[in-house]
Structure formats: structure tokens, C-alpha cells
Amino acid sequence: MELPKELIEKLSKAKSIAVITGAGISAESGVPTFRGADGLWKKYRAEELATPYAFKKDPKLVWEWYDWRRGLISKTSPNKGHLAIAEMESLIKDFTLITQNVDGLHRRAGSKNIIEIHGNLWRVKCIDHGHISYNMDVPLKEIPPHCHCGSIVRPDVVWFGESLSQSDINNSYDALRRAEILLVVGTSGIVQPVASFPHVAKEAGALVVEINIEKTPITALADYTLLGPSGEVLPLIVDSIK
Structure with missing residues (x-):
């Protein structure tokens, strides 16, 4: 693939870039979408387990599901797309990554200025x-896991029926309005x-570039x-920025 010359020129001059990523980039690493057939676990659907009600009713069951998910994700690695975004951050002074993914692969790739809009499992x-703390145990040492204070902990993710963090939304809007270029991956x-975020950037004057299969x-x-x-397109974009 060759990038359009006009796009290469604009990328080479950009001083502010925002990136939005969704499940597609992690799918290239082999991360299941956990929707439909991918989401079935012991005949439960994700929509039945990723809720405050399900956790209140049976935290052990919900954590067993997350332990299974974490186990699957732990066997995957960041791909060339993740790595390209991390490299892009090192090249652009004003760079923000907004991800819908909770798998943590962007952090493992080296990205730092990340808004994890749906949390991190x-x-x-x-x-x-x-x-709030990190628990990287695979498998979990106890189910459900506990805080140092003795209370049960929950995954720090946004469940069905919950609102996104207002500070994350505000920080996302700020980054989108500053961006000269928005990459939607x-x-x-x-x-x-998040589906409305490209409109926010566009209205503020950003060039919107979609990358998808x-x-x-x-x-x-x-x-x-x-x-x-x-994993094929983003390295070309990084080369253009260089």
C-alpha cells in the first residue's frame, strides 16, 4: 500500500495527533472480541456477566470469567500496529491515544499518554x-481477589449500564479539539x-483518517x-511522520 502524497505531506508537518483504537487492532494480536460466539463462557454471554448486578449477585462467577479472559489475553502480544502507535507518540509533541480496549496491549507496547475510556482489566x-491497583496474576491467586484493606475488588472496567468517567470524556474532548490529525483505527x-469523537475532531478542524479492514x-x-x-498501515504512517 502507498499512502496518498497529500496525506504524507500533512503527516510530516503535524504537531498534534490523536488516535482512537477499537477492537480491530487487538484482533490482529489474536484477542477475542468477547462478543457473540467469542464471548460465550459456560453458556454465559458477556452482557450477562459484565454488569454491576451480576457482580453483586455472584462476584466469584464474574471473576472466574475475567480470570479466563485475562488468561487468553496474557498469551497475546502487542502487534506492529500497537508498536507503531507507541513510536508515533515519541515523535509527536502533542499526542493522545484514546482506546476502547481493556486488554492493556497499548501499555505493553510502550504507549504512555493513554485514555483507557472503557478501563483496563x-x-x-x-x-x-x-x-485502585494493578493485579497481573494469571491465574488469579484467589477468586474473588481482595484489596489490602480486606474488601473485595472488582475489575476497573466500565460495565454495561455504567457511565464512562467524566474526566476521561473531558480529556478526550480536549485532545480531539487540539488535534491537527485524528487517526481512527x-x-x-x-x-x-466514542462513535461521536471523530465528529468532535472534524468540527474543530482536524483531518480525519480512518484505518480499518x-x-x-x-x-x-x-x-x-x-x-x-x-499492523500494515500504521508503520507507513510512522514512516511519513519521520
Whole structure:
């Protein structure tokens, strides 16, 4: 694939870039989507387990499911797309990564300025006092795991029926409005409020570049749509920035 010359020129001059990533980039590392057939575990669907009600009713069951998910993800590695985004951050002074993924692969790739809009399943949160820490145990040493204060912890992720962090939304809007270029990578463009983020950037004057293996609702908005795996397209973008 060759990038359009006009895009290469704009990338080479950009001083502020924001990136949004969705499940597509992690799928290239072999991470299941945990939707549909991929999400079935002991006949439960993700929508039945990733809820405050399910956790209150049976925290052990919910944590057994997350322990299974964490085990699958622990066997995967960041791919060329993740690594390219981390390298991009080192080249651009004002760079923000907004990810919908909870798998932690961006951090493992070396990205630092990340807004994990849906949380991180390697982080845990005390249900009584709100203490947040990382638990990287695979498998978990106890189910459910506990905080140092003795209370049960929950995965620090956004469940169905919960609101996103307002500070994460505000920080995302700030980054989107500052961005000269927005890269939208491997996202379906249908999950709100993130599906509206490209519109925010576009209205603020950003060039919107979509990178996906297929067209999405974002395609009509994008200035450029680059069809292909992120692991192939993003390294080309990094080369243009260099």
C-alpha cells in the first residue's frame, strides 16, 4: 500500500495527533472480541456477566470469567500496529491515544499518554474504598481477589449500564479539539459516545483518517479511509511522520 502524497505531506508537518483504537487492532494480536460466539463462557454471554448486578449477585462467577479472559489475553502480544502507535507518540509533541480496549496491549507496547475510556482489566478497584491497583496474576491467586484493606475488588472496567468517567470524556474532548490529525483505527464506529469523537475532531478542524479492514459509519466522515490491517498501515504512517 502507498499512502496518498497529500496525506504524507500533512503527516510530516503535524504537531498534534490523536488516535482512537477499537477492537480491530487487538484482533490482529489474536484477542477475542468477547462478543457473540467469542464471548460465550459456560453458556454465559458477556452482557450477562459484565454488569454491576451480576457482580453483586455472584462476584466469584464474574471473576472466574475475567480470570479466563485475562488468561487468553496474557498469551497475546502487542502487534506492529500497537508498536507503531507507541513510536508515533515519541515523535509527536502533542499526542493522545484514546482506546476502547481493556486488554492493556497499548501499555505493553510502550504507549504512555493513554485514555483507557472503557478501563483496563489488569486494574482492580476496591468496592468499599475505591483503592485502585494493578493485579497481573494469571491465574488469579484467589477468586474473588481482595484489596489490602480486606474488601473485595472488582475489575476497573466500565460495565454495561455504567457511565464512562467524566474526566476521561473531558480529556478526550480536549485532545480531539487540539488535534491537527485524528487517526481512527479498528473501531466499528457504532459504540457511543466514542462513535461521536471523530465528529468532535472534524468540527474543530482536524483531518480525519480512518484505518480499518472494512468501511464503517465513520467512512463517510473521514478525509481518508485506508483499508487494511493496522499492523500494515500504521508503520507507513510512522514512516511519513519521520
